[in-house]
Amino acid sequence: MAKQIEGVYEAVLDCAKKEFLKKGYKDASLRTIAQEANTSTGSVYTRFGDKEGLFCAIVEPVAKGLKQMFLEIQEAFHSFDKEVQRAEMGQYTSMHQMEMLDYIYDHFDAFRLLLDCAEGTQFSRFVEELVEIEVDYTYKYMEVIGCESVKSGLVTEEFVHIVVTAYFNGMFEVVRHNMDKISAVKYVRLLNRYHMQGFSTIFNATEF
Incomplete structure (x- = not known):
């Protein structure tokens, strides 16, 4: 050889x-x-x-790293009892969203590739895969706190999926807009507050 x-x-x-x-x-x-x-x-x-193997060599470690981090964050939260989950959900989400943002900025070019250059590869559904994880754990949270809006049919899985998709697309706009990290931290903190207020209408909805 x-x-x-x-x-x-x-x-x-x-x-x-x-x-x-x-x-x-x-x-x-x-x-x-x-x-x-x-x-x-x-x-x-x-x-x-081949070409996809080359693309994979660049982005796969980073994609797997973020997904693993996200799953560990979710699992840790859902190991808490009901009252802790209810009390800490907003603060916990905000803290670990910053952890994910740090990871994104440590591998910024790889995320540019994942978000805007991956069409035609196995990574074209990268954001959708994160959305699916979040939807799954959002339902677990709503079950733990006894959320009635889903049981009553007021909030559907399709609606939760739309909201979560907006949440992730909003976060990844910092990459698409090539924001410096200081600006991105401010943006994502504000975005998180905005979405937490929106999610509260799902968790506590009685009527629209």
């Missing part, structure tokens, strides 16, 4: 990230990536399999 040249793997990843950010996954060129990395397309295929 031919010995792989040191530094080529890292150079390909760096050039691929720039190409994907510039053109998106579908229009990105492996030939251009290879040329920029001073290697051959065959070398890229050997290391990454």
Whole structure:
């Protein structure tokens, strides 16, 4: 087996990230990536399999990292008893949303790829997968606190899904708008207050 040249793997990843950010996954060129990395397309295929394998190498660790963090945050909250959940939900959400924001800014370019450049890859549903987790745990919370708005049919699963989707899309706007982190922290804190007020109408709704 031919010995792989040191530094080529890292150079390909760096050039691929720039190409994907510039053109998106579908229009990105492996030939251009290879040329920029001073290697051959065959070398890229050997290391990454294909274009999606290359994209995956950049974003998968980050996507998995955020999903795992999010699941651990949810599980920790739902290990609390009912009264603690009811009392701490808003503060807990705000605190850990900042933790997630820190992670996003530590891997900012990867999130730009996940949000705006992943069409045509397995990561095109990244935000939707987070939404599905949140919807599931929102229902668990409403069950714990004895929320009647769902039982009565006043609030439907479709409506909860729409609200949660808006919540995540709002948070990820800091990436899409390329905000500096100081501005993003202010934005997300305000956004969280806004959504917590909105969620309270779901949890305590009696009529519309």
